[in-house]
Amino acid sequence: MHKDCAKTYFKKPEFYRLTGENNYVRIDAEDKVTGHGQYVGDIMFPDMLTGRMVRAPFAPARILSIDTSEAEKLPGVKCILTPKDFEWKHKVGNGEFAAEFADKEVLCTEIVRQVGDDICAVAAIDEETAQRAVDLIKVEYEKLPGVYDPFEAMEEGAPEVNWEGKGLHNIGMQSHMCAGTDIDEEFNNASYIQHRDYSTHRMVHAAMEPHGAVATYRNGTYNIWMSTQMAYVDQFWYAKCLGVPENHVRVIKPLVGGGFGGKLDSYSFGLCAAKMAELTQRPVRMILTREEVFQTTRNRHPIYMHIDTAFAENGKMLAKKCYHVLDGGPYGGSGVAACAQATLWANFPYKLNSVDFLARRVYTNNPAAGAMRGYTACQVHFAHDLNMQYAADQMGIDPVEFRKISAADPGYVAPAGLHITSCAYKETLDTAAKEIGWYERKDKMKDGEGIGFAGTGFVSGTGFAVLEAPNQSSACVQVRLNKRGMCTLYIGSHDIGQGSDTVMTAIVAEELGLPMDMVKTFMSDTFLTPWDSGSYGSRVTFLAGNAARRAAVDAKRQLFETIAPIWGVMPETLECLEGKVISKEKAELQMPIGDAMFKYMTIHGGDELVGVGSYYHRTDNSQYNGENTTNYAPAYSFSTGAAHLTVDKETGVLDIDEFVFAHDCGRALNRRAVEGQLEGSIGMGLGYAVYEHNITKEGKILNPNFRDYRFPTALDMPKMRTFYDFTPDEEGPLGAKEAGEGSAAPVAPAIANAVNMATGVYFTSLPLDPEHIWRAMNGMEDDRHSK
Amino acid sequence: MHKSMINLTINGDEVDAVVKDNLTLLDFLRDQLGLTGTKKGCEEGECGACTVLLDGLPVNSCCTLAVECNGREVTTIEGLARNGQLTPLQRQFIDKWALQCGYCTPGMIMSATALLNTNHHPTELEIREAIEGNLCRCTGYAKIVEAIQAAAAEMNWEEA
Numbered sequence: 001m002h003k004d005c006a007k008t009y010f011k012k013p014e015f016y017r018l019t020g021e022n023n024y025v026r027i028d029a030e031d032k033v034t035g036h037g038q039y040v041g042d043i044m045f046p047d048m049l050t051g052r053m054v055r056a057p058f059a060p061a062r063i064l065s066i067d068t069s070e071a072e073k074l075p076g077v078k079c080i081l082t083p084k085d086f087e088w089k090h091k092v093g094n095g096e097f098a099a100e101f102a103d104k105e106v107l108c109t110e111i112v113r114q115v116g117d118d119i120c121a122v123a124a125i126d127e128e129t130a131q132r133a134v135d136l137i138k139v140e141y142e143k144l145p146g147v148y149d150p151f152e153a154m155e156e157g158a159p160e161v162n163w164e165g166k167g168l169h170n171i172g173m174q175s176h177m178c179a180g181t182d183i184d185e186e187f188n189n190a191s192y193i194q195h196r197d198y199s200t201h202r203m204v205h206a207a208m209e210p211h212g213a214v215a216t217y218r219n220g221t222y223n224i225w226m227s228t229q230m231a232y233v234d235q236f237w238y239a240k241c242l243g244v245p246e247n248h249v250r251v252i253k254p255l256v257g258g259g260f261g262g263k264l265d266s267y268s269f270g271l272c273a274a275k276m277a278e279l280t281q282r283p284v285r286m287i288l289t290r291e292e293v294f295q296t297t298r299n300r301h302p303i304y305m306h307i308d309t310a311f312a313e314n315g316k317m318l319a320k321k322c323y324h325v326l327d328g329g330p331y332g333g334s335g336v337a338a339c340a341q342a343t344l345w346a347n348f349p350y351k352l353n354s355v356d357f358l359a360r361r362v363y364t365n366n367p368a369a370g371a372m373r374g375y376t377a378c379q380v381h382f383a384h385d386l387n388m389q390y391a392a393d394q395m396g397i398d399p400v401e402f403r404k405i406s407a408a409d410p411g412y413v414a415p416a417g418l419h420i421t422s423c424a425y426k427e428t429l430d431t432a433a434k435e436i437g438w439y440e441r442k443d444k445m446k447d448g449e450g451i452g453f454a455g456t457g458f459v460s461g462t463g464f465a466v467l468e469a470p471n472q473s474s475a476c477v478q479v480r481l482n483k484r485g486m487c488t489l490y491i492g493s494h495d496i497g498q499g500s501d502t503v504m505t506a507i508v509a510e511e512l513g514l515p516m517d518m519v520k521t522f523m524s525d526t527f528l529t530p531w532d533s534g535s536y537g538s539r540v541t542f543l544a545g546n547a548a549r550r551a552a553v554d555a556k557r558q559l560f561e562t563i564a565p566i567w568g569v570m571p572e573t574l575e576c577l578e579g580k581v582i583s584k585e586k587a588e589l590q591m592p593i594g595d596a597m598f599k600y601m602t603i604h605g606g607d608e609l610v611g612v613g614s615y616y617h618r619t620d621n622s623q624y625n626g627e628n629t630t631n632y633a634p635a636y637s638f639s640t641g642a643a644h645l646t647v648d649k650e651t652g653v654l655d656i657d658e659f660v661f662a663h664d665c666g667r668a669l670n671r672r673a674v675e676g677q678l679e680g681s682i683g684m685g686l687g688y689a690v691y692e693h694n695i696t697k698e699g700k701i702l703n704p705n706f707r708d709y710r711f712p713t714a715l716d717m718p719k720m721r722t723f724y725d726f727t728p729d730e731e732g733p734l735g736a737k738e739a740g741e742g743s744a745a746p747v748a749p750a751i752a753n754a755v756n757m758a759t760g761v762y763f764t765s766l767p768l769d770p771e772h773i774w775r776a777m778n779g780m781e782d783d784r785h786s787k
Numbered sequence: 788m789h790k791s792m793i794n795l796t797i798n799g800d801e802v803d804a805v806v807k808d809n810l811t812l813l814d815f816l817r818d819q820l821g822l823t824g825t826k827k828g829c830e831e832g833e834c835g836a837c838t839v840l841l842d843g844l845p846v847n848s849c850c851t852l853a854v855e856c857n858g859r860e861v862t863t864i865e866g867l868a869r870n871g872q873l874t875p876l877q878r879q880f881i882d883k884w885a886l887q888c889g890y891c892t893p894g895m896i897m898s899a900t901a902l903l904n905t906n907h908h909p910t911e912l913e914i915r916e917a918i919e920g921n922l923c924r925c926t927g928y929a930k931i932v933e934a935i936q937a938a939a940a941e942m943n944w945e946e947a
Contacts, residue, residue, distance in 0.1 A: 022884075025881050025882065026884065029880070029884075030881060032889030032892045033880045033886065033892060033893075034824065034867075034873070035824015035825065035863065035864035035893045036824065038823070041823070041827060044823070128788075206924055208828050208834060208836055208888065208923070256888065257826070257888045258887075258888040258890060287827075289830065290828070290830065290831070496888065497887040497888025497889065498887060498888075498925075499884075672883070672930065675884075675930070676925070676927075679926060679929045680925045680926050680927045681927075682927050683926070705831060706829055706831075706833035706834055711922065714915040714918045714919055714923075714928040714931070717927055717929070720927065720929055
């Protein structure tokens with residue numbers, strides 16, 4: 001069944017027995033608490049080799065020579081790859097529609113563009129030998145002039161970072177969103193106008209599991225176990241870069257120890273592991289060190305944001321212009337979408353008559369940026385919410401009321417083509433204000449005390465499928481029922497820790513009226529499971545969840561059409577409930593699902609029952625190659641974060657007393673799962689706001705470890721309370737919307753707004769570490785953010 | 788590299804092995820014994836994913852040499868469940884959804900086990916201090932603390 005199917009057999013809420021409460025546990029939990037769960041680094045083969053990459057120590061540079069002779073002589077070295085092994089093949093990119101713009105070589109043939117760029121790869125009998133071989137490979141470089149500031153990179157005569165000779169001025173991607181009424185007239189008629197500048201810093205995902213791959217080559221097929229968020233996209237790029245058809249590349253996702261966007265790109269190390277497995281005919285394991293993860297994978301774009309906003313006398317926001325400049329580093333990949341999204345978020349969560357948003361993603365020689373939890377929503381909402389707070393203060397309107405004046409409503413259609421369905425943004429504002437005690441506290445604030453709010457919106461089920469797909473589908477799911485009524489579920493969606501395998505299992509179990517342990521789930525294997533475009537854009541619960549629901553309903557329909565004639569009733573009057581097929585009209589008509597399946601298979605000559613479901617959200621991809629006025633997603637989530645804190649004015653140290661989080665995720669499919677996402681978002685948002693900052697010098701990260709790059713520990717976390725019981729979304733699977741990504745966005749701006757109130761200083765950049773706060777309070781300039 | 792013969796107890800079993808002197812306990816457990824439940828997150832003692840118990844005390848196995856463990860007792864995550872029965876702490880981690888990606892979970896459980904072995908009535912602050920060296924990027928720690936509190940309460944109830 002596909003998206004537009006008749007919903008006759010969809011289960012009605014009064015028959016839900018499983019979802020919505022805490023009636024089930026994660027299907028992978030026992031494996032994870034016993035240490036039996038297998039992540040990519042835990043996969044062992046008896047004759048397995050260890051792989052290591054040779055990486056550029058500085059950038060940019062021209063490679064003059066590569067000498068592998070000494071390394072080749074080292075006993076135990078089994079394979080060395082040089083750029084020649086890949087040079088005639090394809091570069092790595094992201095979206096299939098723009099495959100010709102792929103801009104990352106597997107191994108650099110001539111030009112090194114970032115520190116840590118991939119030069120060679122080695123496979124040896126153990127890690128020590130592999131590392132010694134890496135050290136013995138001599139690469140001669142000629143240093144080239146680099147550019148590390150996106151504004152300088154756009155200047156005439158700046159060094160070209162990528163696509164040399166194309167006259168791009170290093171603008172790798174540009175998105176313009178312009179829609180609505182005459183914007184000049186809106187500004188002319190406004191009673192209050194403000195012009196503000198903001199900037200954000202570089203942060204990393206810091207998933208606890210480092211990136212890695214294990215590869216074998218057997219029967220002409222590359223088998224690659226990958227710590228990935230998009231196995232099918234990896235399969236596409238790996239096939240292109242290995243120069244073989246996709247049916248020779250099997251990518252399998254084992255357990256993944258966190259992704260947050262950092263495992264979206266197809267990296268060279270996995271390709272090299274595959275190639276070396278082919279050449280040695282032995283399995284090759286390649287796990288990155290923590291330093292490599294910091295320096296050579298991806299990070300959150302630093303963004304410089306200029307915002308012009310026009311307001312009516314009553315505080316209603318009329319129109320907004322903004323200019324966002326993203327420091328992309330030298331490569332596109334998952335970062336390409338970040339540019340378009342940086343215009344999208346500027347709409348949310350408000351109503352506007354007119355928008356004119358321009359975003360440029362600029363090539364620099366800094367470490368390449370990409371997707372990270374929120375896909376620029378964290379940066380853009382930081383700036384745009386602080387912009388709202390500033391306006392509220394300037395206009396003398398209560399900040400909660402001020403946000404409500406322009407807040408989006410259910411059914412709102414934005415000028416930029418965005419169709420809001422369910423929307424409880426105002427309710428999240430009210431909830432957060434009440435729970436943080438805003439109205440009782442606001443007139444009694446002590447010196448150094450502050451309460452800050454931030455309101456944000458996010459996509460739920462982004463439509464962009466990355467690869468070309470029939471009917472723009474981005475998820476397909478299959479279920480199979482056997483003679484005992486046991487269900488086998490095949491999903492391509494990628495659980496990277498958030499629990500989506502459990503959610504898919506629960507959705508199918510709910511529709512089929514089965515206990516969780518009667519549904520056996522197989523996931524994320526490009527030869528076994530159906531197509532799914534991956535874990536990004538908060539698409540999994542909404543798109544894959546809807547596909548899973550349709551697959552289960554498709555199976556249910558076929559079962560009912562077989563059983564109903566036996567009972568002499570109409571199939572639509574049947575339902576699956578508590579392990580039985582029942583008649584909703586005649587209580588005496590009921591049969592265990594196992595018996596019903598036995599009957600089904602008897603009547604159908606022994607055929608097991610297969611149900612198929614798919615789901616899509618159609619966009620016109622104009623966000624990447626045109627007008628940028630498309631409806632990005634089938635639904636949108638909304639959040640309000642509220643922080644209560646005090647600032648020690650002598651030291652600049654923050655003490656966050658409490659963080660209240662209200663998130664409109666439709667209907668929660670499991671309460672503890674949603675709470676876990678929101679609490680985790682607070683943790684990561686707190687890190688972004690206060691602790692985490694990648695310091696770079698000429699493109700080299702100076703703090704590539706957890707000692708110098710500190711993220712919150714159990715002792716750093718504030719008291720947290722989460723609220724999420726708002727309106728179910730009509731189109732969401734069993735009423736759900738996203739709960740794990742957009743939720744990261746309001747944390748930093750809420751903390752920043754609270755710090756603003758506590759100190760009287762309007763901060764415009766992050767992170768708000770004690771030194772930064774102290775300097776600002778003492779009238780010193782923030783010297784960390786060059787422009 | 789010089790090699791040494793070591794004899795130690797791992798999860799109750801006596802193990803004899805020849806190890807290079809620079810081999811970490813973490814690599815010994817994972818690569819030589821196949822005990823991959825102990826995770827490798829940073830290899831420099833910062834993340835706690837590799838936490839095991841050495842004579843009952845939590846240590847970062849990435850910063851401990853295998854030769855140092857000669858004659859000593861090591862407990863890993865694989866050694867907690869007995870006769871197919873999970874410990875109360877393991878069960879509470881499941882029931883309270885105290886894990887997401889699960890990569891920090893083994894180390895987290897080992898640190899919390901060490902705490903509960905010596906402190907049957909930990910305060911919330913004592914729990915947070917005990918797991919301070921175990922980084923979790925997914926959960927914000929709230930459900931982890933809750934699971935440890937619930938396990939402590941359960942063990943106290945069993946004592947009574």
